Amino acid sequence: MISNALIHFYESLVDRLTPVQIDPNFEEYATKIRAVWEARAILRDLRSRAGIATCSGQVDCVEVPTHHCIRGEHPTCLQHADFCYLCLPQRLADAMSAKAD
Numbered sequence: 001m002i003s004n005a006l007i008h009f010y011e012s013l014v015d016r017l018t019p020v021q022i023d024p025n026f027e028e029y030a031t032k033i034r035a036v037w038e039a040r041a042i043l044r045d046l047r048s049r050a051g052i053a054t055c056s057g058q059v060d061c062v063e064v065p066t067h068h069c070i071r072g073e074h075p076t077c078l079q080h081a082d083f084c085y086l087c088l089p090q091r092l093a094d095a096m097s098a099k100a101d
């Protein structure tokens with residue numbers, strides 16, 4: 001179950017981040033990087049839609065998850081076991097606990 005707070009956090013992050021303008025001198029390089037990133041993102045999306053677990057430690061990781069995140073709630077690969085983008089980011093968690101006090 002994905003919380004609304006987590007969705008709102010990433011929505012506001014996307015709003016705050018300005019899209020990067022590609023320097024024409026690096027356009028070919030940027031296009032290659034994007035192609036690699038997109039293929040990995042599409043593979044992850046397809047696996048997710050097919051109900052196959054994906055690593056929640058890095059958004060383009062295609063390793064088979066064999067571990068869980070530090071809270072033990074989400075699948076990660078060994079390399080990304082210490083970070084999880086599905087667990088509430090610390091700043092948001094801090095803000096929420098401050099509100100609850």
Ligand SMILES: [Zn+2]
Pocket residue numbers: 055056057058061062063076077078079080
């Ligand atoms: Zn991973």
Ligand SMILES: [Zn+2]
Pocket residue numbers: 056069070071072073074084085086087
């Ligand atoms: Zn997690």
